[in-house]
Amino acid sequence: MDRRRFLLTSLAGALAAPLVADAQPAGKVYRIGLMALTPTPELVEAGRQGLRDHGWIEGKNIVIEYRYSEGREELFSRFAAEFVRLKVDVILAVTDSAVYAAKQATSTIPIVMAAVLDPEASGFVETLAHPGGNVTGLPMFGIDLAAKQLELLKEAVPRIFRVSVLASSSAMRPRMWEAAQVAAPKLGLTLQRFDADIPGDLERGFGLLARQRPDALLALASPLVYVQAGQIAAFAANNQLPVMYPFRGAVLHAGGFMAYTTLLPDLFRRVGTYVDKILKGAKPADLPVEQPAKFELLINLKTAKALGLMIPASLLARADQVIE
Numbered sequence: 001m002d003r004r005r006f007l008l009t010s011l012a013g014a015l016a017a018p019l020v021a022d023a024q025p026a027g028k029v030y031r032i033g034l035m036a037l038t039p040t041p042e043l044v045e046a047g048r049q050g051l052r053d054h055g056w057i058e059g060k061n062i063v064i065e066y067r068y069s070e071g072r073e074e075l076f077s078r079f080a081a082e083f084v085r086l087k088v089d090v091i092l093a094v095t096d097s098a099v100y101a102a103k104q105a106t107s108t109i110p111i112v113m114a115a116v117l118d119p120e121a122s123g124f125v126e127t128l129a130h131p132g133g134n135v136t137g138l139p140m141f142g143i144d145l146a147a148k149q150l151e152l153l154k155e156a157v158p159r160i161f162r163v164s165v166l167a168s169s170s171a172m173r174p175r176m177w178e179a180a181q182v183a184a185p186k187l188g189l190t191l192q193r194f195d196a197d198i199p200g201d202l203e204r205g206f207g208l209l210a211r212q213r214p215d216a217l218l219a220l221a222s223p224l225v226y227v228q229a230g231q232i233a234a235f236a237a238n239n240q241l242p243v244m245y246p247f248r249g250a251v252l253h254a255g256g257f258m259a260y261t262t263l264l265p266d267l268f269r270r271v272g273t274y275v276d277k278i279l280k281g282a283k284p285a286d287l288p289v290e291q292p293a294k295f296e297l298l299i300n301l302k303t304a305k306a307l308g309l310m311i312p313a314s315l316l317a318r319a320d321q322v323i324e
Helices: 002-023 041-052 073-086 096-105 145-156 174-186 199-212 223-227 229-238 248-252 264-279 301-306 313-318
Strands: 030-036 062-068 090-094 111-116 135-139 162-167 190-195 216-219 243-245 258-262 295-300 321-323
Touching: 030 073, 030 096, 041 264, 062 073, 073 090, 073 096, 090 096, 090 264, 096 111, 096 135, 111 264, 135 264, 145 174, 145 216, 145 243, 145 258, 145 295, 145 313, 162 174, 162 199, 174 190, 190 199, 199 223, 199 229, 223 229, 229 243, 229 248, 229 301, 243 248, 248 258, 248 295, 248 321, 258 264, 295 301, 295 313, 301 321
Parallel strands: 030 062, 030 090, 090 111, 111 135, 162 190, 162 216, 216 243, 243 258, 295 321
Antiparallel strands: 258 295
């Protein structure tokens, strides 16, 4: 009886073994660390789709570690250190501060940046064509975007002449301000700049705007503008101030007036191409940084009417989204 039980048990084990082996994931499962300011479902899904386009399926052959700072940039250093301890295969770093923290934490783990402002001026890469280190990816804007934003703002509200510019004191972002300065005289505009990097700066800036009473406001891209878009839109509504924003969410969700920006879902989907190449053996140093390829113009007609503005039909016809 013992011999029979042994044979039956051995046979059952032999038959079960292939089934257990088939249930295991085929090949290596790669680990990706993602850190960003806030979770934006549309952009997260666009990134996942970009990975799926190349056969990388979350839960099958990749695992993604998500870390969000909720606007607290100082947390990125902690997140980057966690990714190093986890020995992730790639770090996806969204915004300048996330890339900086990742670059400080590791010189060997590949870093794919997304939505950064000026990777060359920030020292993340040697040149756009030849990154030269462990960082590559996709900046959010071209340097001349601020000029185009001013042009569209003037076209939407021809009567404006004095424009305040909400900027950042960060050394990473000087060229956006410089581009705006070059464009302004050609459009008959004079610019007044104030810097804001933390919410307290923004409150003081609002006091300055209330005293200066500019005709319009241009908000240059920064983490503060992204996180505090609702607060800026509320101030603008209370003070009858047209604002051009650098992020679509400010118009779609916060009630802002206008935005001209990179088409972010397209940008985040393209991140998948970089991850795919790196997981297949490519080095970030050899992958050129891509410039933004698609842009979108959003106009909130409801906000325009509240401001007493009539938007030219020619501009509305060119808008990618008109919110009524």
